[in-house]
Amino acid sequence: MLLRPQEMALYVERGVIDVGLAGRDWVRECNVDVLEVASLTYGKLTTQPARWVLAVAEDSTIQSVADLEGKVIFSELVEATKSYLKDNGVNATVKFSHGATEVKIPHLCDAIVELTETGSTLRANQLRIVDVVIESVTMLIANKESWTDEWKRHKAESLYILLSGALAAQNKVGLKMNIAQENLQSLLAILPAMRNPTISQLSQDGWYAVETIADERIVRDFIPELRSVGAEGIIEYPLSKVIP
Numbered sequence: 001m002l003l004r005p006q007e008m009a010l011y012v013e014r015g016v017i018d019v020g021l022a023g024r025d026w027v028r029e030c031n032v033d034v035l036e037v038a039s040l041t042y043g044k045l046t047t048q049p050a051r052w053v054l055a056v057a058e059d060s061t062i063q064s065v066a067d068l069e070g071k072v073i074f075s076e077l078v079e080a081t082k083s084y085l086k087d088n089g090v091n092a093t094v095k096f097s098h099g100a101t102e103v104k105i106p107h108l109c110d111a112i113v114e115l116t117e118t119g120s121t122l123r124a125n126q127l128r129i130v131d132v133v134i135e136s137v138t139m140l141i142a143n144k145e146s147w148t149d150e151w152k153r154h155k156a157e158s159l160y161i162l163l164s165g166a167l168a169a170q171n172k173v174g175l176k177m178n179i180a181q182e183n184l185q186s187l188l189a190i191l192p193a194m195r196n197p198t199i200s201q202l203s204q205d206g207w208y209a210v211e212t213i214a215d216e217r218i219v220r221d222f223i224p225e226l227r228s229v230g231a232e233g234i235i236e237y238p239l240s241k242v243i244p
Contacts, residue, residue, distance in 0.1 A: 022141050025080065028083075029077055049135040050116070053131065055114055074109040077134075174236070179210055191212055
């Protein structure tokens with residue numbers, strides 16, 4: 001069953017689904033009474049939280065949320081936008097807009113509240129960001145009644161461990177190598193590790209196998225350094241999960 005983002009939170013609240021994944025933005029938008037078990041931060045372009053931002057035309061006279069008094073705002077996130085305006089003591093009209101909201105300024109509205117990761121689409125449409133309305137990450141949410149069931153709670157907690165482990169492994173790789181005893185300390189001095197590398201003695205006297213986990217972004221430059229201190233038989237391999 002394929003659900004829209006806002007539907008997942010509603011299904012979980014009503015107990016149709018025991019647990020689910022929903023953006024914090026839609027949990028707030030739907031004002032649902034669910035348990036937020038944990039957050040899972042990931043995105044298409046970055047690992048930073050997504051932002052719903054208040055944006056206006058580059059040449060707009062609007063410089064702050066206070067300047068929105070009496071203005072018209074388009075957004076898909078209507079209720080959260082209204083709450084944001086209320087918190088700032090501003091009276092403005094908020095209208096629902098689905099898709100291509102960026103092109104509706106200034107023809108249909110004075111400002112928009114739109115989801116962005118990097119802001120590149122807004123800049124491409126000659127818009128500038130005035131403020132951040134809400135930051136959002138994916139949440140593992142649970143029905144409150146379901147959470148009191150020990151079996152269901154255990155399953156949900158296990159699911160979180162597996163999902164977070166998969167996310168943690170996204171930008172990491174495993175490294176294996178062999179090293180002579182006389183070079184071992186030189187290797188350990190430069191070797192990255194989540195805690196400490198694994199060291200095993202080989203069947204050949206005076207030689208060790210060393211295994212560690214490293215950020216993928218450094219491996220290209222780092223492997224030649226390993227060779228320079230005497231590492232041999234270096235193997236790089238992908239990881240599917242990293243469980244702290």
